[in-house]
Amino acid sequence: MIEVKNLVRTFKSGDRTIKPVNDVSFELEQGTLASIVGKSGSGKSTLLSLLGALDKPTSGDVVVNGVSLASMPDAKLTNYRRRDIGFVFQQFNLIPNLSAVDNVMLPMEFAGVRKAARLERARQLLEQVQLDPDKHVRRINRLSGGEQQRVAIARALANEPKLILADEPTGNLDEQTGEHIIELLSALSRDHNTTILVVTHDRSLANKTERRFRLQQGRLTEETTRTRATAAVTG
Amino acid sequence: MSVLARSVGNAFRNKVRTAAVVAVLAVAIGLALAMLVANQAVTGKVAELNASVGTVLTVNPAGGQGFEGGGEPLTAAQEATAAAVPNVTSVVGTKALRLRNAAEAAAETASGRTGQGGPGGQTATSVTTSLTAAVDAGTLGNRNQAASGASGSGTAGSTQAAPSFSLPVTATGIGAEVDSTGKALQLTQGTGLGDYTAASTGALLGTTLATKNGLGVGSTFTIKDQTFTVKGLFDAGTAFGNNALYVTLPTAQTLAALPGELSTMIVTVNSMENVDAAKTALQAALGSDKADVTQGQRNLQTAVSSLDSVKNISFIAFAAALATAGLIILLIMVMLVRERRREIGVLKAIGAPNRTIGLQFVLEALVLVAMGSVVGAAIASFASGGIASALISSSSSTTAATGQRGGPGGFPGGQGGAFGGASQLLTSVTASASPEIIATGIAAVFGVAIIGALVPALLTARIRPIEVLRGE
Known part of the structure; x- marks a missing residue:
């Protein structure tokens, strides 16, 4: 379970103080598929980085399964990111001189998974996100944007995290592949009890989530709460 | 792909730059090794003179x-x-x-x-x-x-x-x-x-x-x-x-x-x-x-003193060349780390510990240094004799005049070889690049490289991932 308590993140910009995340509180049960929608610059990515321990809040706290991230030292935060979090970045953030399969293997290497096991799992994941097998060993900088997005999603799933934070995961994908990715995320949430929080502009994706939040000027409001079954039917 | 394989791959990301870096490192390392070889040769000679006829x-x-x-x-x-x-x-x-x-x-x-x-x-x-x-x-x-x-x-x-x-x-x-x-x-x-x-x-x-x-x-x-x-x-x-x-x-x-x-x-x-x-x-x-x-040994005193100067000069030159090699590595690694800040941020975001990031950059630096050392050792093996001779001959020019035959050796026309002219002693210094000396020099260069690579990598790895990712 994730509890977000009065989360605030401020930045200084000259004399001004900007609050992209302003007193945000919510809870997500384990296994929930949720989305955050909002305009560009509304603070969606900042909120995601606070939940993923990439950044520290100015005030407030994020509590994951009873453990406060605010009080966690850096080494434990690294462990938390490695074990419990899967990130899908808006700009993919893959290592350009490595192959697709090497990129997917990286988080497993950091988690101490044996080479043969991580290679097998990396290939499985790349097949799940429908990347052509002949492109598994291709360098990232020789893949299209959509293909890179799929590799980024496969990498996020590598260590079977409890929480997947995805920033526009279908943004660079064609409609058909986007649908497939949504189904994949939904299945993960359902079958593996993985909590998935997606930041998106894609209405059809947001409509398929059980809980939908809107972030406006740093403040979060919940738009809808539905059961998974309802979300699947109405989405 | 292991950290080592990744580091080797990273070292060759930009082949032209790698070649240039290796060339510059090779010159610095070669000079450092040549100076170390000269220093060791002269040190040995001084010890030999002091141990035998000098006293x-x-x-x-x-x-x-x-x-x-x-x-x-x-x-x-x-x-x-x-x-x-x-x-x-x-x-x-x-x-x-x-x-x-x-x-x-x-x-x-x-x-x-x-x-x-x-x-x-x-x-x-x-x-x-x-x-x-x-x-x-x-x-x-x-x-x-x-x-x-x-x-x-x-x-x-x-x-x-x-x-x-x-x-x-x-x-x-x-x-x-x-x-x-x-x-x-x-x-x-x-x-x-x-x-x-x-x-x-x-x-x-x-x-x-x-x-x-x-x-x-x-x-x-x-x-x-x-x-x-x-x-x-x-x-x-x-x-x-x-x-x-x-x-x-x-x-x-x-x-x-x-x-x-x-x-x-x-x-x-x-x-x-x-x-x-x-x-x-x-x-x-x-x-x-x-x-x-x-x-x-009266005349040898000047010779040994001259050799001591050569020893000091060669040691200072070794230290300077080593520092130069270290500085080159440091600057190159600062450049590489700055260039790959985003990559470091990504690695941190997906759970890489700081030591893994540091190790990756250290290994990358060591790959460059290893290549530079191979070329540098080849340069040193060819140049060390010439450099040592040049140092000694420039230093001995002032002492050669006094480098005449020494005092009586006790036996007329006897075994006065050890009391031979100072200039003769100076030119008898042979600078050979022994594997031990080369290994010592390269170990020193590797030590400097590790520090040079570790400092910028760890400084960058310590910052929050979002600062790097957002900054791009």
Whole structure:
């Protein structure tokens, strides 16, 4: 379970103080598929980085399964990111001189998974996100944007995290592949009890989530709460 | 893909830049290694000089030297006096004999011609041997014979030109396993004589003398009808030096029938700085009318001082070249880390610990350094000799003028190699790039590389991932 308590993140910009995340509180049960929608610059990515321990809040706290991230030292935060979090970045953030399969293997290497096991799992994941097998060993900088997005999603799933934070995961994908990715995320949430929080502009994706939040000027409001079954039917 | 494989791959991301970096590193590393090699060569030479002749004083009877001159012989009591002088670490007495081939000596006696005189009135006929000298008399030997025949203790049979004769063999009784200049004997076969302060029937022969007489270790020969066994062969490095033999000091004194008498004393001082003071004290203790104290290394002091300068310069140059290599690595790694800040942020975001990130950049730096070291070692192996020679020749130009022959070595025309000119000593420094020295230098470069790579990588890895990711 994730509890977000009065989360605030401020930045200084000259004399001004900007609050992209302003007193945000919510809870997500384990296994929930949720989305955050909002305009560009509304603070969606900042909120995601606070939940993923990439950044520290100015005030407030994020509590994951009873453990406060605010009080966690850096080494434990690294462990938390490695074990419990899967990130899908808006700009993919893959290592350009490595192959697709090497990129997917990286988080497993950091988690101490044996080479043969991580290679097998990396290939499985790349097949799940429908990347052509002949492109598994291709360098990232020789893949299209959509293909890179799929590799980024496969990498996020590598260590079977409890929480997947995805920033526009279908943004660079064609409609058909986007649908497939949504189904994949939904299945993960359902079958593996993985909590998935997606930041998106894609209405059809947001409509398929059980809980939908809107972030406006740093403040979060919940738009809808539905059961998974309802979300699947109405989405 | 392991961290190592990733690091190797990263090192070749930009091949043109990698080639340029390796070239620059190779020059710096090559220079550092060449300087280290030169430094080690000079350090070794200085140590060798200091250990052998640099701190050695020679004491001869006042007015006499070897088989020349006159005066009173040195005694065991004077040896004890010398040993008590401050800063003197050891005193080795020697007793020199001239051995004549028994058959030739008999023939000369029959023809009415006697051999050369010896110290203390010792005549050639009194010490005979079965050995034949390994050096032919030649023009110089016959000329010297003619001159010494007129002034020697023997009687000149006539004023006619002396017939050709064979040279004597120099036998030296020694109180330790050193040659007449104080340098350790270079045994090529066999062992030493054991206790040099006790009489024995063992002898050490020069290689050419042994060859001339068909002797090897275990062979026997006679001196004064007494049988001696060859215990070892030595190489003095000169034809004259190898036409000699060594026995223990008491043995030589017994053969000469002059117990307790010494031809020379080799006095070793504890450091070069104390040589002058010890020389003065020694001269005062023994009395200037009793003994002449000579300092074979006086000219060497300048040479060693010059070598010390070369040693210091080469060490500073090594340190500077090493620092340059380190700075190059540091700057390159700062550049690479800055260039790949986003990548570091991503690695942190997906759970890479700081040590893994640091290790990745260190290994990448080491790959570059390893390539630079291979090329640098090749450069050093070719250049170190030339660089060392250039350093030494520029340094020795001021000392060469003083690098003339040293003081008396105790034996006329004897084994004065160790007392040779300073310039000769300087040029005899050989700078060879031994694997140990190269390995030491490369280890130092690797050490610097590790620090140079680790500092920027860890500084970047310590920051929050979002600061890097957002900053791009």
